[in-house]
Amino acid sequence: MLVVMQEDAPEAQVQAVIDRLVGMGFTVHRSTGVQHTVLGGVGPVDDFDPANFEVMAGVKECHRIVSPYKLASRHFKPAGTVVKIGGVEIGGNKVVTMAGPCSVETEEQIECAAQIVSNAGAQVIRGGAFKPRSSPYSFQGLGEDGLKIMRQAADRHGLLVVSEVMDRTQVPLLVDYADILQVGARNMQNFNLLRELGGIRKPVLLKRGISATIEEVLLSAEYILSGGNYEVILCERGIRTFETQTRNTFDVSAFPVLKRLTHLPVIGDPSHGTGKRDYVVPMARAAVAAGADGLIIEVHHDPDHAVSDGAQTLRPEQFTEMMRQVRAIAGAIGRTA
Numbered sequence: 001m002l003v004v005m006q007e008d009a010p011e012a013q014v015q016a017v018i019d020r021l022v023g024m025g026f027t028v029h030r031s032t033g034v035q036h037t038v039l040g041g042v043g044p045v046d047d048f049d050p051a052n053f054e055v056m057a058g059v060k061e062c063h064r065i066v067s068p069y070k071l072a073s074r075h076f077k078p079a080g081t082v083v084k085i086g087g088v089e090i091g092g093n094k095v096v097t098m099a100g101p102c103s104v105e106t107e108e109q110i111e112c113a114a115q116i117v118s119n120a121g122a123q124v125i126r127g128g129a130f131k132p133r134s135s136p137y138s139f140q141g142l143g144e145d146g147l148k149i150m151r152q153a154a155d156r157h158g159l160l161v162v163s164e165v166m167d168r169t170q171v172p173l174l175v176d177y178a179d180i181l182q183v184g185a186r187n188m189q190n191f192n193l194l195r196e197l198g199g200i201r202k203p204v205l206l207k208r209g210i211s212a213t214i215e216e217v218l219l220s221a222e223y224i225l226s227g228g229n230y231e232v233i234l235c236e237r238g239i240r241t242f243e244t245q246t247r248n249t250f251d252v253s254a255f256p257v258l259k260r261l262t263h264l265p266v267i268g269d270p271s272h273g274t275g276k277r278d279y280v281v282p283m284a285r286a287a288v289a290a291g292a293d294g295l296i297i298e299v300h301h302d303p304d305h306a307v308s309d310g311a312q313t314l315r316p317e318q319f320t321e322m323m324r325q326v327r328a329i330a331g332a333i334g335r336t337a
């Protein structure tokens, strides 16, 4: 159930509603918007009448939430969530770019990547230290050494770090080194991991599963939000279809759909979304035109020798040109990049 408080409702009235919801067995999540406080009561409580809340002092309106996801619903935070990390805002007017190699390989490689990323005007460096690989014989990542390399290079260049967490046991390590914890497509429904991430207070980048519906992505986000971690960023990274010309089918329509259904920021990953370098820049443009709040892009100083995902990794000059084009697209729809 959602209770929208009146604009000027004093704290005592808000508290009275919270107490009543808790008394009925709801867990209460509070969203303090610019105008209204919204209280989201979640839990297995079916027997209630919203009208009983509507007559309480300070209450503007009250609704049953019909969607299976509650806290992720746009109704809970109509103005949208802006995830603020240092000076970077994800979900605001500016389109944010995260970029870097698929995997952390060496210190030199990440130093090159940090230079490319910061010179082109991006804000966040990406790079996996724990790699989910289809084959157990492929490179599995440098682990903590890789995270150290990422952190040091990011700090030298004034960048934030996003890196993947594959398992609950890795969460403390990622919290120490990264600014944003990435949940990969293969782990979108690793519910134990999602619950663990609900308990931390760092932003999570949740990638859409390889064959997940939009509703399933939102339910996965709900696991994190219901733990009290409200800083979730969603990522469209392509889904598996019958098409074979591309690695995945980049679902550009997911951006306007998600923007309608949820208040969470949504970014696009056209690298994994297409799997081929030549298609990445056009799909990056399309994502921004369709309303993406940001991009996550694979770039490497020498993609032909990258240890993973080289075929979809941009060359430095392609990335710089992509940033120029994305700025133009953002400008055309009243945003910056």
Ligand code: PEP
Pocket: 102, 128, 132, 183, 184, 185, 186, 207, 237, 269, 272
């Ligand atoms: C990645 O970002 O390198 C990655 C493995 O992505 P995904 O989980 O979308 O496949």
Ligand code: MN
Pocket: 102, 103, 272, 298, 308, 309
């Ligand atoms: Mn990759």
